[in-house]
Amino acid sequence: MRVRADLNISLDGIAAPPVGTPEEPFGEDWGRLVAAYVATRTMQETVFDNAGAGTTGVDDAYARRYFEGTGAEIMGAHKFGLDLYGDDPDWQGWWGPNPPFHTPVFVLTHQERPSLEMEGGTTFHFISAPPREALRLASEAAAGRDVRIGGGPTVVQEYLRAGLVDELHVAIAPIVLNRGISLWDDLRGLDEGYDVRSEASESGTSHVTFTRKVTP
Amino acid sequence: MRVRADLNISLDGIAAPPVGTPEEPFGEDWGRLVAAYVATRTMQETVFDNAGAGTTGVDDAYARRYFEGTGAEIMGAHKFGLDLYGDDPDWQGWWGPNPPFHTPVFVLTHQERPSLEMEGGTTFHFISAPPREALRLASEAAAGRDVRIGGGPTVVQEYLRAGLVDELHVAIAPIVLNRGISLWDDLRGLDEGYDVRSEASESGTSHVTFTRKVTP
Numbered sequence: 001m002r003v004r005a006d007l008n009i010s011l012d013g014i015a016a017p018p019v020g021t022p023e024e025p026f027g028e029d030w031g032r033l034v035a036a037y038v039a040t041r042t043m044q045e046t047v048f049d050n051a052g053a054g055t056t057g058v059d060d061a062y063a064r065r066y067f068e069g070t071g072a073e074i075m076g077a078h079k080f081g082l083d084l085y086g087d088d089p090d091w092q093g094w095w096g097p098n099p100p101f102h103t104p105v106f107v108l109t110h111q112e113r114p115s116l117e118m119e120g121g122t123t124f125h126f127i128s129a130p131p132r133e134a135l136r137l138a139s140e141a142a143a144g145r146d147v148r149i150g151g152g153p154t155v156v157q158e159y160l161r162a163g164l165v166d167e168l169h170v171a172i173a174p175i176v177l178n179r180g181i182s183l184w185d186d187l188r189g190l191d192e193g194y195d196v197r198s199e200a201s202e203s204g205t206s207h208v209t210f211t212r213k214v215t216p
Numbered sequence: 217m218r219v220r221a222d223l224n225i226s227l228d229g230i231a232a233p234p235v236g237t238p239e240e241p242f243g244e245d246w247g248r249l250v251a252a253y254v255a256t257r258t259m260q261e262t263v264f265d266n267a268g269a270g271t272t273g274v275d276d277a278y279a280r281r282y283f284e285g286t287g288a289e290i291m292g293a294h295k296f297g298l299d300l301y302g303d304d305p306d307w308q309g310w311w312g313p314n315p316p317f318h319t320p321v322f323v324l325t326h327q328e329r330p331s332l333e334m335e336g337g338t339t340f341h342f343i344s345a346p347p348r349e350a351l352r353l354a355s356e357a358a359a360g361r362d363v364r365i366g367g368g369p370t371v372v373q374e375y376l377r378a379g380l381v382d383e384l385h386v387a388i389a390p391i392v393l394n395r396g397i398s399l400w401d402d403l404r405g406l407d408e409g410y411d412v413r414s415e416a417s418e419s420g421t422s423h424v425t426f427t428r429k430v431t432p
Contacts, residue, residue, distance in 0.1 A: 011386075011407075011424065012229050012400035170227075172388075174412035174424055178404035184228035188394035191227075196390035198416035206414045206422035208227065208390055 001139055002166040005149040005156045006066050007183060008034050009170050014180040015153035022084055025094075029177050036203035037063055037171060047100050058201035062171060071145025072138040073101055076155040077109040080124070086111055093124065101150075104141040106134055108155065131158050153181045160187055166212045168194075174204040217355055218382040221365040221372045222282050223399060224250050225386050230396040231369035238300055241310070245393050252419035253279055253387060263316050274417035278387060287361025288354040289317055292371040293325040296340070302327055309340065320357040322350055324371065347378050369397045376403055382428045384410075390420040 009015045010033060017027025036055075037043060042063035044054030054060065077083060085091035086109075093099060102121040113126040127134060138147045149159045159165050170183065184190075194210035201207060225231045226249060233243025252271075253259060258279035260270030270276065293299060301307035302325075309315060314335040321340050329342040343350060354363045365375045375381050386399065400406075410426035417423065 012398070012403075013227065172414075172422065172424075174407055174414060174426075176400050176403045176406045178400065178402065182228070184392050184394065186394065187228075187392045190392045191390055196420040198388075198390060198420050198422045200414035200416040200422065204412040204414050204424070206388065206416065206424060208388075208420070208422060210390075 001071075001142060001144055002146045003135065003149065003159070003164055004070070004146050004167045004169070005151070005159065005165050006062075006169045007151060007153060007156060007171070008037055008173060009183050010173055010175050010177040012176050012178060013182040013184045014177040015151070015156075015183040017177070017180040019078075019083065025081065025084060027180065029180065032175055033173055033177070036173060036201065036205045039203070040064075042067065047095075055203070057203075058199060058207065059171070059203055059205055062169065062207055065169075066148075067100070069146050070101075070103055070148045071142025072103050073105045073148045073150040074134050074138050074155070074159075075105060075107055075150040076152050077107060077111070079150060079152050079155075080107045080109075082107070082109055082111060089113075092116060092118065095122075098122075103145075104138070105150070106138050106141075108134060131162050131164060135159075135164060153183050157183065157185070157187065160190060163193070165210075168210040170208050172206040172208060174206075217287075217358060217360055218362045219351065219365060219375070219380055220286070220362050220383045220385070221367070221375065221381050222278075222385045223367060223369060223372060223387070224253055224389060225399050226389055226391050226393040228392050228394060229398040229400045230393040231367075231372075231399040233393070233396040235294075235299065241297065241300060243396065245396065248391055249389055249393070252389060252417065252421045255419070256280075258283065263311075271419070273419075274415060274423065275387070275419055275421055278385065278423055281385075282364075283316070285362050286317075286319055286364045287358025288319050289321045289364045289366040290350050290354050290371070290375075291321060291323055291366040292368050293323060293327070295366060295368050295371075296323045296325075298323070298325055298327060305329075308332060308334065311338075314338075319361075320354070321366070322354050322357075324350060347374050347380060351375075351380060369399050373399065373401070373403065376406060379409070381426075384426040386424050388422040388424060390422075 017029040040060040040063040041054030044050040098119040099122040116124040233245040256276040256279040257270030260266040315338040318337040332340040415423045
C-alpha cells in the first residue's frame with residue numbers, strides 16, 4: 001500500500017484557482033490548469049464517455065496511472081463542493097451518478113452527512129478526522145491497494161507536511177497564474193526525502209514525480 | 217538578433233536565494249539551484265577548466281546553447297556584485313581575469329565606473345539606463361548576434377514585463393526552496409505571447425522554453 005497524490009499545477013505552483021462561485025465553481029483558471037489532462041484519452045473515455053477520443057502520449061500515460069491501483073481516496077470538503085453546496089442535503093458531488101473513483105472516498109468535513117453509495121463502486125464517507133486517522137480508515141478500506149490523497153491542494157499539503165505521502169506527481173502546465181493556492185508553500189526541503197524524476201510531454205507539460213526514498 | 221534569458225529556478229519558482237553575504241555571496245541555496253548546470257561538460261570546461269569532465273546529456277545541451285550566438289549581455293548590479301563590493305574601485309566581478317562572457321557586458325547601475333576590459337573579449341560597461349535604452353546599446357554592441365538578459369531575476373522580470381524577451385529558458389531544479397526571489401511574480405499571462413515547450417533531463421530538471429510567437 002502506497003499513499004499517492006497527483007496534482008495539476010502552474011509554473012508558479014498554483015494548484016487551485018481562487019475559491020469559485022456557483023457559476024464558476026473552480027474559478028476561471030481551472031480549465032487552463034487541467035487542459036492537457038482533460039484532453040487525454042483516459043479522461044475522455046473514463047470521465048467524458050468519448051470512446052476513442054483524446055491524446056495518447058505522455059500526458060495520457062500519467063492520467064491512466066492516476067486511476068490504476070487505487071483502493072480508496074481521501075478528499076477535502078472543497079473538492080466535494082461542501083463549501084458551496086454543504087447546505088443541500090441532496091448534493092452528491094460534481095461527478096454525476098457514476099463518479100470516476102470506483103472506490104470508497106473519504107471526504108474530510110466537520111459536517112455530519114450519511115454515507116452516499118453511488119453507481120460503479122464509489123461510496124462517499126464524510127468524516128471528521130485528523131490526517132493520520134483519515135489515512136488509517138482509508139488504508140483499511142483500500143485493502144492493500146493504494147490510497148490517493150485526491151486534493152484539493154491544502155489537503156495534499158497537510159499530508160506532505162506530515163510526511164505521509166509516498167509518491168507525489170505534479171503535472172506542471174506551462175502557464176503562469178499568480179493567483180490561487182500554491183502547492184509549494186511551507187514545504188521547503190520536501191525533495192530531501194524523495195527521489196525526483198522529470199518527464200516532458202508534447203503539450204509542454206512537465207511531469208515531476210517524487211518517490212519516497214527507501215531506507216534499507 | 218534575439219533577446220534571450222536563461223535562469224535556473226526551483227519548483228516553487230525561486231531564481232535567487234535571499235541576498236547573500238561576503239562569506240556566502242549567493243546564499244546557501246545557490247549551489248543546489250545550479251547543481252545540474254554546474255555539473256555539465258560545458259560549464260566544467262568553459263568555466264572551471266576541467267577538460268573532459270562533466271555530464272553530456274540534456275542539461276549540457278542547454279548549457280552549450282547558453283553560450284552560443286550571444287553578442288552582448290545585460291546584467292544587474294547584483295549579479296556583478298556591486299551590492300557587496302561597489303565601494304571597491306578594483307572589484308572586477310566574480311569571474312576572474314578571463315570571464316566566461318567573451319562579449320561586451322552592460323551592467324545596470326547608477327554608480328559611475330569606468331569600463332573594464334578583461335581577457336578573452338569580455339568588456340564590462342557600467343550604465344544607468346532604463347530597460348529599452350540598455351537593450352538598444354547592447355543590440356548595437358551585439359552586431360546582429362543575440363542579446364542575453366543575464367540576470368539576476370529582477371532584471372529578467374523587468375524585461376519580461378516590458379515584453380522585450382524573445383526566448384526565455386528556465387531549468388527547473390526538482391527542489392523546493394520557499395525563500396528568495398521568485399521569477400514568476402507579477403507575470404500572470406506571460407505564456408500567452410509564447411509557444412512553450414518542455415524537455416526533461418536525467419538530473420530530474422525540467423527545461424521549459426518560451427519562444428515568442430511569430431505574428432505573420
